[in-house]
Amino acid sequence: MNMKKLKPETAAEMSKEISREASDFAQKSVDQAQAAFEKASELAHGNVQAFDAAGAFKSRTLDLQMKTIEIAQTNVNAAFAFFRRALAVRDPAALFALNQEFARDQLAAFSKQASELNELSLLLAKETSRPVQEGVMKTFGDFARSLAA
Secondary structure, eight states: OOOOOOOHHHHHHHHHHHHHHHHHHHHHHHHHHHHHHHHHHHHHHHHHHHHHHHHHHHHHHHHHHHHHHHHHHHHHHHHHHHHHHHHHOOOHHHHHHHHHHHHHHHHHHHHHHHHHHHHHHHHHHHHHHHHHHHHHHHHHHHHHHHHHO
């Protein structure tokens, strides 16, 4: 084996080069670890937001259910009131007029009730989709920044 002896200046330069490479490697490792920690932190933050969204979903769903029960009670009470009045009527013409009035009132009530349910449904959809929208916007923002870099 032919081994050349290194000159002292070459050995010192190699030592500096190895030291610089080790330092660069250590710096890259720290940068990667910090980036990984930041990603994990963002993920944890996103999970907390998802739990908040689930709470908002539960709250809005409860509001929607309560409104539906309220509407059902109102409609059943209106039907019972109609039947009580209808049983008291002796004239077919009066019964026909009573039926028209009930139908008109129920149509107006239905329109109002549908509007209320629609409003609650939109709030539910908006509040539960907000975290998803924010996540998508953040992802695309991060993607755009990474392309620009």
